[in-house]
Amino acid sequence: MAQTSPDHKARPPFLSRPGVRRFIPFVLITAVALVFIFENRTSVEIRLLVPLVTMPLWGALLIAWGLGMLACFFTVRRRSNRHSRRPG
Template identity: 60%
Template sequence: MRPKTVQTAPDVGADGSPSKFLTPSRIAVLVLVALGLVFIFENTHSVRIRLLVPVVTMPLWGALLITAVIGGLAGAYLVRRRPPRSR
């Protein structure tokens, strides 16, 4: 015979407590991401950007989006590489 398993609703944890998916910090991050995307896509005019030697003309939203992605990747790398905290 199979042991009985407890089925819970998706928004309830195994111990019956509410799910911790939408914590205040995650909500804050989602709001900041939404505001950042609005800011990026509202700035659609073309700008000249100097990359060491060449001068590139591109939409400002593209430059902002590239910068945000590079910053997000760098932040994710640093968080992942953080040594474990000792207790």
């Protein structure tokens, strides 16, 4: 059986970790968005600059959601890289 030494630091509870606390809203919003996307199954006409395309509404919503996620990923990644640089 392993003994804990007095200098051993206890790990913080799972839900109080900063990475987990930032991830929870993302998971909740994504779940609600995906339910909304897949509940809209009717076909719609969408104009893509010039062509007129008929496709299921869930497909168009899923494409828009994916593009939004990509934009968010690149924005957050760029911002965190900018702050991690140290002037030298």
